[in-house]
Amino acid sequence: MSLKGKNFLRMMDLSADEILELIDLSAELKDKKKKGVSHKVLEGKNIALIFEKTSTRTRCAFEVAASDLGMGCTYLDPSGSQIGKKESIKDTARVLGRMFDGIEYRGFEQTIVKELAEYAGVPVWNGLTNESHPTQMIADMLTIKEHKGKLKGLKFVYMGDARYNMGNSLMVTCAKLGIDFVACTNKDYFPEPWLVEYARECAAEAGSTVTLTESVEKGCKDADVIYTDVWVSMGEPEEVWSERIKELSPYQVNKKAMSYAKEDAIFMHCLPAFHDLDTGIGKQIYAKFGLEEMEVTDEVFEGPQSVVFDEAENRMHSIKAIMYATLV
16 A cells, blocks of 8 residues: 555545555454454554544544554643644644654644644644544445445435535545445535535546435435434534524434335444433433434434444544554
């Protein structure tokens, strides 16, 4: 693989072959993990994790993956770093790049992770920004391949707010891999036109399509995969909940939406999910709006078509593959 020493910032930077190689490497490393085969190929190296947005899966995936590869790992939470406050991003990058062999950033603007990558001198991995979530993509594609046996030729439907990191990254990834992508949502929540145009160019080359539709029946018809995410992203104000609930409720993934898909279709969600009242935010939403479920019903989330926990586990294997490919 030709990724050694490179950054991993967005899916637009990768070729289809590179994405497929990362998926295969993820599967290989997962197999070694399951069989108890040691693969501490990066002993003596150290990585830094910068989290301006907290996370359960991303942090745990990076820490366990680093340990499995033999690396040391330093976690910097929102209060544990001076990045952008007392120290510029450029200076932070140049300091950490002298101490660590790789840097992960999870936060807000894509410009921040881009600037880190420009000055660090070591590989920088995007753990999530407002615009992109590339590490999730390798896990998602690995999960789909495990359950469907292939990627090319499938129909993938994304329900909900398709304007930001998940909708953007999934559209580009599917387009590059020859998967028919559908954004099924209110037209105000479609991805940016320039990115749709880029994805359609990739899809034309790969033999697939990119479709935007407001019709749940049309969008989900004969789907192989139906995917959704929370309606309000971390860092957005509480005031937007009312607007999102009003405009995105028709795109909740429920039994009816799943009925339009193929019988063997799978349901995916990058988590966390508001499918019941077992979270603090879930209780707040119920108290204010009377909703017990949000972007997905508990029936679908807990049902036989749901592969969300396979998907969550695969974050660890795919992140391990990304670090391995860029550091070995």
